[in-house]
Amino acid sequence: MTNGGPADRTQIVASYIFTQAFRRLDFGYASAIALVLLVLLLAYSMLIVVIRQRLIEKD
């Protein structure tokens, strides 16, 4: 909708990866951001799974 919007105000990580890869054509940096995002999401997912498991066991 906004392509990252006025002065990066609507830039999210996924669109930042796209900008780096396909507008600045810096695939290396974009891949590094994607890897960091993957690690962050994995950590968050594992946190959710662990919390859910605790809640289920308590019930």
Added chain:
Amino acid sequence: MSHPETVRSGTAGKSALRRFADAAEPWFYSAPVLVLIVAVMLVPLVLGLSYAFRDIQLLNPFSGGFVGLDHFKALAEDEAFYRALRNTLWWTGASVFLQFVFGLILALLLDKPFAGRGLAQALVFLPWAVPTFLAGLNWAWLFNPVIGPLPHWMAALGILSAPDNILADPHLAMWGPIIANVWWGIPFFAITLLAALQAFRATSMRPRKSTARARCNASSRSPCPFWRRPSPSPSCCAPSGSPISPTSSSS
């Protein structure tokens, strides 16, 4: 195709070649798919991961060397990345919160029977079927101050002082994608929550342990508010009339 050797080798001792062929047989059958998956998924995946540690710039023919962790060091100091991270959290949080609130409202409205309920449910689910790309394009048009109606309506309502493009305003721009995403995501929450509400109702007639939930459930005359209803148990899905069905055992 018949394999008479296989039948014969079942009785006699198998040769090493025969045993290898037997063990490899399933791999040969799945080879076309395995080759495709490795070629179009695993190899690009590993290549893409390796890019993170290499200096790959498409317009620079001298790039391509390994740079180790340089990209990650640069990333740690990249202000634009942290801004993007904050924007992601804000966008996701606001979107999911609003989707949940409006989805819950819709689900509670659709929970009670009324005339035309089937049609209303179908209409509520409609935005979910719109491709995200088209939804974004449509909302970009709706917010457009020249061809879109929304800026003029908001100015007429006094929300905006003038029919400007909120997508061009740094302080308001994020609301455009949030509203579009909320519009698109409400149906999923509405239908999921509606299904949960109806599963709750199916179990709510069953006597349970003496808890606050069970007490307000025990008498069907005063039904539970939805947040007090017990979580659905597998027996909710049993056909009525069977020994474990919720209706047959109710008091």
